[in-house]
Each structure stands twice: as C-alpha cells, then as structure tokens.
Amino acid sequence: MSHNKKTSYGARAVVTGAGSGIGRAFALELAKRNGMVVCSDINLPAAEETVHLIEKAGAKAIAVATDVTSEESVRALAAAAQDWFGLPTLVINNAGIGGGGNPVGKGELSDWRRILEVNLWGVILGCHIFLPLIKQAGRGGIINTASAAAFAAGPEMGSYNVSKSGVLTLTETMATELARTDIDVTVLCPTFVPTNIFDGDLIRADAAERARALAKRNGSTAESVALAALDALDKGRLHVLPQTEAKFIWRLKRLVPGSYPRLANRILARSERRRSSSA
Numbered sequence: 001m002s003h004n005k006k007t008s009y010g011a012r013a014v015v016t017g018a019g020s021g022i023g024r025a026f027a028l029e030l031a032k033r034n035g036m037v038v039c040s041d042i043n044l045p046a047a048e049e050t051v052h053l054i055e056k057a058g059a060k061a062i063a064v065a066t067d068v069t070s071e072e073s074v075r076a077l078a079a080a081a082q083d084w085f086g087l088p089t090l091v092i093n094n095a096g097i098g099g100g101g102n103p104v105g106k107g108e109l110s111d112w113r114r115i116l117e118v119n120l121w122g123v124i125l126g127c128h129i130f131l132p133l134i135k136q137a138g139r140g141g142i143i144n145t146a147s148a149a150a151f152a153a154g155p156e157m158g159s160y161n162v163s164k165s166g167v168l169t170l171t172e173t174m175a176t177e178l179a180r181t182d183i184d185v186t187v188l189c190p191t192f193v194p195t196n197i198f199d200g201d202l203i204r205a206d207a208a209e210r211a212r213a214l215a216k217r218n219g220s221t222a223e224s225v226a227l228a229a230l231d232a233l234d235k236g237r238l239h240v241l242p243q244t245e246a247k248f249i250w251r252l253k254r255l256v257p258g259s260y261p262r263l264a265n266r267i268l269a270r271s272e273r274r275r276s277s278s279a
C-alpha cells in the first residue's frame with residue numbers, strides 16, 4: 001500500500017471499547033485528526049461521555065451501545081455507522097477485559113469462556129463484519145488491540161494470554177491476505193497501561209494490584225499507546241510494541257525460544273522479590 005495518504009487522518013472510524021482507557025484515547029486522537037468517530041462500548045453512558053469530550057473539542061462523534069460478543073450487536077453497530085457516515089475507513093477493535101491470578105487447571109472454566117468471548121471473538125466479529133465494508137470503501141485500515149501477553153506467556157494469565165495471542169495471529173493472517181491491497185492492519189501489543197482493565201472481576205485482587213504497580217512504573221499512558229498505534233498504521237507497520245519491556249520480551253523469546261520459560265520465570269521471581277522488599 002502507498003502511504004502518501006495517512007489512514008488515521010480524516011477517517012470515518014469505529015472504535016470499540018471507546019468508553020474508557022485506550023479506546024477513549026483512540027477516539028479522542030482520531031477526532032483531533034479530523035475524523036468522524038463512532039464511539040462503541042457496552043457501557044453506553046461511558047461512550048456518551050467520550051462523545052461529549054469530542055464534541056466539546058469541535059469534532060463529530062456518536063455513541064452506540066455494543067456487546068462485541070454478539071454477532072447481532074456488532075452487525076447493528078456496522079449498520080449504525082453506515083447510517084451516520086457511510087462506509088467506514090478505519091475500525092479499531094479495542095474492547096477487552098482483563099483476567100489473571102490462576103494457573104492453568106485452577107479457577108473456573110466459565111472465566112476462560114468469558115475472556116475468550118470478549119477479547120478474541122469480539123475482535124473476530126469486528127474483523128469479519130467490518131473488513132468487507134472497508135474493502136467496499138476502497139482503502140482504509142484496522143487496528144486490533146492485543147497485548148504483550150500475546151507472546152510473553154506470563155504465569156497465571158493463561159486465559160488472557162490465549163485470547164491475545166489469537167488476536168495477534170488473526171492480525172498477522174489478515175496482513176498476509178491484504179498485502180496487495182490498499183488496506184493496512186496493525187496489532188497493538190502493549191505491556192501494562194494504567195486503565196480500568198485491572199478493575200474487572202476476573203482478575204484476582206493481588207494480581208490486579210501487581211499489574212497496577214507495573215503500569216504505574218513503566219510510565220506509559222493510554223494516550224501514548226493509542227498515538228503509537230495510529231502512527232504505526234499510517235506507516236504501514238504491522239506490529240506495535242509501544243514500551244521498552246515489550247520490545248525486550250519480543251526479542252528475548254525469539255533469540256532463545258527454548259530457554260525463554262525458565263528465563264522469564266527467573267526474571268519475574270526477581271521482580272517480585274524487589275517489589276516485596278520495597279513494600
């Protein structure tokens with residue numbers, strides 16, 4: 001694809017999970033770039049708050065309540081978007097929930113199902129339903145929000161890791177399929193970012209506390225992560241690793257794949273000891 005024209009500027013955009021965190025940051029940044037933004041969230045008042053912030057800045061947006069685990073709901077989102085601005089040129093499949101605190105074999109299988117439904121099936125539905133519309137538009141892009149968990153394989157995060165690795169593989173597959181078109185895809189793989197994802201009821205309290213501490217320490221924000229992803233899409237880049245530790249883990253796993261589990265376990269144990277001693 002030629003990148004003389006930047007996909008994220010003047011976009012007719014749909015953002016899921018736009019009521020808070022990285023999704024809201026995406027929506028606000030797209031509005032700054034003269035886009036029209038459909039702010040989708042399962043929490044309609046939160047999406048409406050994002051719309052209010054966009055309109056206050058002089059841009060255009062609408063809010064749509066969407067359950068990304070429901071094909072009917074995602075198709076209704078697509079219809080609402082088309083009714084408002086025509087064919088979309090940018091879709092950001094960002095809605096997701098957190099999970100963690102149990103090793104494989106413990107916890108409830110219903111937790112696995114819920115996390116996979118939202119984090120993986122939500123993205124599958126978004127791509128399956130919106131990609132044909134972007135193709136009709138003739139150009140555009142898709143950003144899927146995954147996580148460094150997609151390749152880090154952190155302990156006690158099995159369901160979350162699996163959901164995000166699926167998003168990574170899905171996006172890489174689409175990149176191969178769309179390589180000779182005017183549609184770009186980008187997968188966002190951040191480490192911990194300070195958002196309300198840690199407040200979910202599928203994360204054990206102590207695991208959520210550790211995640212919040214790591215998010216605070218690395219200094220990234222929802223805004224910096226969203227900005228990195230949009231700029232990467234405009235440059236035609238597939239993978240976005242917006243933090244130093246994400247890049248380190250990515251390279252380490254590829255350099256020594258056989259030794260990675262033991263190395264990762266040792267690094268995490270050392271980090272936990274440091275955290276405990278400073279508490």
